[in-house]
Amino acid sequence: MNQPTGGAGALIRQSDTRPALLGVACGVGAALFWALGFVATRHGLKVGFAPPDLLMHRFLWSGLAFLPIVVRAGLGDLCGIGWGRGLALMVLGGPVMSLISYAGFLFVPLGHGSIIQPSCATLGGLFFAAVLLRERISPSRLAGAIVIVGGLAVIGAESIGHIGLTGVQGDLIFVLTGLMFAGFGTLLRSWRVSAFPAAAVINVLSLSLLPIYAATGGLARVAAIGVGENALQAVAQGILAGPAAMYLFAFSIQRLGVARAAVFPAIVPALTLLVGWLLLGEAPTMLQAAGLIIVLSGFYLAQRQR
Template identity: 35%
Template sequence: MNGLLATRRGAITAMLLAVVIYGGNFVVTRHATLNGLSPNDLAALRFGVGGLLLLPVFLRAGAATCAGVGWGRGLVLAAMSGLPMVLLMNTGLSLAPAAHGAAIQPGTVTVIGAVGSIVMFGVRPPRIVAAGILTVLAGLACIGIAGGTSGSRSIVTGDLCFLAAGALWGLYPLLLQRWQVGAIVSTSIVAVLSMAYLPVYLLGSPGIMRVDALVVAFHAVNQGLLNMILGLWLWGSAVRTLGAAEAQRFPPLIPVVGTLLAIPLLGEWPAPVQAVGVALIVGGLAIASAGPFFAARRVATRS
């Protein structure tokens, strides 16, 4: 399997599979919240399954030092991509259409990543990247206007949850870069530390007890195995083969997948202004992601 992923064709296939997993998760999670599972239930499934599976990785890296990063940094990482981020995303999906989450969250990640790179590392984005970010912001504004004029407070609240989740997720890779933490180790830290939520969840009234066991098992696999472990492994393996510049051309497909899947699976057709917003975000992500690729080509041409 590793040999296959080392080829260009295998790496592209792995990246596309990861895109389907992450884009489809917005639709699957939205469906779960509409059919009996709460944001708390889904978070418990995600970290219960993912935490148990990744516990050996965490212990092997050193529990005393929080897998080698220190407990202070470990807790910060867990806050950025663990329980708070997941609860915000799941809550958003219980209130607003899946297409909103699939567009707003990756769009916010891109904006936070660009701004954070300037502040933390002094990296000035090329003009094409800046243009892409401005396009994303315009798309976010369109979705915000559409939600505000729809008269639905729940949609506005859901969109704000997506913005907050995107902000946390956007800061997460910046901290990984600053602290030089590997992908699998960081994921094990987030999953294992987030398991601290399970006793609190079980002391309440676990919603999964009232849902069909097959439905619970399906979402346990989706949350804990597909999104937390498999998607990350596929993405990281593909990046090692393709390189960061080419890999950045794939994230714009996430909102496309999420928006398209929401139509047949959830019957969620975006309103005209919302559709414009989603299109702007997808276009902006594509422009911003293509920036490093074109910059690298210009450098290669000059040399």
């Protein structure tokens, strides 16, 4: 069979490259938005927000924006996703996972959550892709996973040696939420759920929690904190770290596959520590920096093809 040559071959290579580059761009964008969400969460807890307050900002505004779209597309089958699958995505990538994650920052510094959760999302994504989706995991990616585990061990050592039992508890919370998010990404790929319906359905289903939040006095609590702080959380949680990041990540999964897209959460730690240092003044400790360097080395190996 003749191979394409000259201009035709270049066009084919270009058409093959563009979707991959778009997937990479979306993955990096999602990582940046998640990093901003981590920093905003830490800031919000410092100024008096409780985890349910941040959860309200995370899902209320985007849920209201997506509601007309979901209603027009059909509530009966939730935009074609189905109620069973929609609820599963809501638990793994929606308010349940987010609330657990917010609580973790009550026990450990920003550096712990921002490193452990994305790293475990990467490890879980690689594992689920291999076991459940039968995607091939290259030796380099396997080596990267092992290196990432080493970086997490360094972070865990700081909790044991300097923070104590509460630190270990906080770290384990972020291990759990990282694995939950890995499961979310795997289901998106397995069920072939497109980015926009997934984001819309999760945020709309999350509106069902608003009556519970209001009944427990949440609205009065956030009103007392002030308009400026609430506006900050609405943008950071409700737009950037919420539907925008979810859409970009889901789009990257569709273009690159679960195993390749799973490495993008691993760049969140560096972005989070940098932004947190600049905006919150929380400089990373030596152990956090060492763990970050190891994790980033693992990320480099995990994104290689061989």
